[in-house]
Amino acid sequence: MRRKKDEEQVSRLIAEKENLIEQLDYRNQSYMKLYEENNQLKQELKTRREETNNLEAKLSAQLSMKRDLENKNTGLKYALEQANKHIDTLRKELFGSDGE
Structure with a gap:
C-alpha cells in the first residue's frame, strides 16, 4: 500500500x-x-532618429538659403529703387521737370 502511494506521488511529481x-x-x-x-x-x-536628424539638417539648410535669398531680394529691391530714382533724375535733367 505504501509503495503504491509512493509511486503515485513520484508520478505526480514527475x-x-x-x-x-x-x-x-x-x-x-x-x-x-x-x-x-x-x-x-x-x-x-x-x-x-537618424532620419529626423537628417530632415532637421535639411530644413535648417533650406531656412538658411531662404534667409539668404530674402536678404538678396531686399538688396535687389533697394538697388532697383535707387536705379529708378537715378533714371528719374536723369530724365528730369534731360527733359526738364515736366518729363517731356
Whole structure:
C-alpha cells in the first residue's frame, strides 16, 4: 500500500516537473521573442532618429538659403529703387521737370 502511494506521488511529481519544464520553455521562448522585438524596435528608433536628424539638417539648410535669398531680394529691391530714382533724375535733367 505504501509503495503504491509512493509511486503515485513520484508520478505526480514527475508530471509536475514536466509541466514546470514546459512552462519554463514557454517563458524562455516568450522572453527570446520579446528580446528580438525589443532589438528590432531599438534599431527602428535609431533609424528614425537618424532620419529626423537628417530632415532637421535639411530644413535648417533650406531656412538658411531662404534667409539668404530674402536678404538678396531686399538688396535687389533697394538697388532697383535707387536705379529708378537715378533714371528719374536723369530724365528730369534731360527733359526738364515736366518729363517731356
